[in-house]
Amino acid sequence: MSRPRFISFNRNGSLGYGLLLESGVVDLSGRHGKRWPTLRQVIEDGALLSLAEASAALAPDFPVEDIRYEIPVPAPEKIICVGVNFPDRNEEYKDGQAAPSNPSLFIRFPRSFTGHEQALLRPPESPQLDYEGEIVIVIGKGGRRIAKAEALGHIAALSLCNEGTIRDWVRHAKFNVTQGKNFDATGSMGPWLIPYTDESQLADIKLETRVNGEVRQQDRTSRMIFSFRKIINYISTFTTLVPGDVIVTGTPTGAGARFDPPIWLKPGDVVEVEAEGIGVLRNTVADA
Template sequence: MTYPRFLSFSRNGRHGYGLVVDGGVVDLSVRHGATWPTLREVIEAGRLLQLADESKNLEVDCTLDDIRFEIPIPTPEKLICVGVNFPDRNEEYKDGQQAPSNPSLFIRFPRSFTGHREPLIRPPESHQLDYEGEIVIVIGKGGRRIPEKEALGHVAALSLCNEGTIRDWVRHAKFNVTQGKNFDRTGSIGPWLIPYCDESQLGDIKLETRVNGEVRQSDRTSRMIFPFRKIISYISTFTTLIPGDVIVTGTPTGAGARFDPPIWLKPGDVVEVEAEGIGTLTNTIADEA
């Protein structure tokens, strides 16, 4: 099944959102921006699928090459990431621990991400820029203390993330990873949002990361330590989830830090994160100007 693809973009100095149709973009923000300024408001209104159906036969306004991709939800209230969520990834830590009983979580800021086709930025403070390919879920129906059996009913859409990390900066302090996870434009989200319709879109799909065409990470969501239902339920225990909240759900083994010696990303590299039914998120690497 082919699902609608919604994206956020900028063009000619204007920010907008649209629907991908026949390789082009129907600019929905021109038509509906007064009611729903961004895709976050479309999701809050529960109108993704209806808007896709109403717009699929409209004439495109521009090509994909005419736009600059932005992260799909430009200003989420919460952007929460899950760490160590695949069995082989847990074993990388070599600390003798069994799989954790609860998810490891941390927060990222929207400014730490950029869009599809945009370069990830290697800062001058460190050249240890690493990749982490992950699946993104976007909350459509808010809630607190959501039961696991009901959790997927709170998902509006899916996307992809390269949760780029400055490795030595996640070890700058004893008990956190915040610094190394939040350098400006070190990660990416996109290329678009796919409306969530049923569990087959998440239950057992392949997630793969490639660097310059070489497969570095490859696993299936059915092997996740904490499935999507658990993640949503657990997070909603301590914070109220609202429409547009973004959850980045964990990466397989194979990040550059785990090679001997480590293989860091460098300018000119091309990183692709691909998941079945969602698409491919592609970024180059550049040094900060």
């Protein structure tokens, strides 16, 4: 049996959520919206799996063509991104330094992401729109100073991210990358949430990014410098993680900035991020 796929969507101007089937969308928000207004509340109640089981026999309410995909978790309290989390990415910096002992982190805002099948927007301020395919973990059980041994038990679901970046804007200041990571709709997230059930889902996932069908990035989670356990443990040391928090866990080598000369995304390009057991996140590119 395939894993349930939870989506957040916009249909005729109204936001909702549901289960995506091959034959269409089961509208769960129409059935459970008073109890759980969004998927974030479903996650807070730890109800993803039970809701999927209770809805397994339902027929679709409308075709997928009727919806526009939104980012899966609406209005998360935190979106925390991990930088330099694959061995070859550390070598790209050519600074002679060994891999750091702790992850590099930065924050993104929800508005900087768009949904599956939507256009990534290249802003007029810069042509240097780049791609970064990554795996997303969504926190289901909150906590502070979470032990590594217990960390995976705090995950509710998995998703994908194209952590799009305006490269020259991450160098506007002396030591931060916030500006270049937060232009509206330069990244994407989705297409859906896959409930997390066991460690095998994360152990050795193949992660791949393609631009116009050409493979640009490819690696496996077994090679990550910082494991999913370490990431949760480390982040929860300084901030309380809460249900619905989104952690973007790092990208392999091969982003456009690393080519000589660099290859930036341009209008009309199609970017796909694919991970085994999760799916394919697909976006076009357009000028803002």
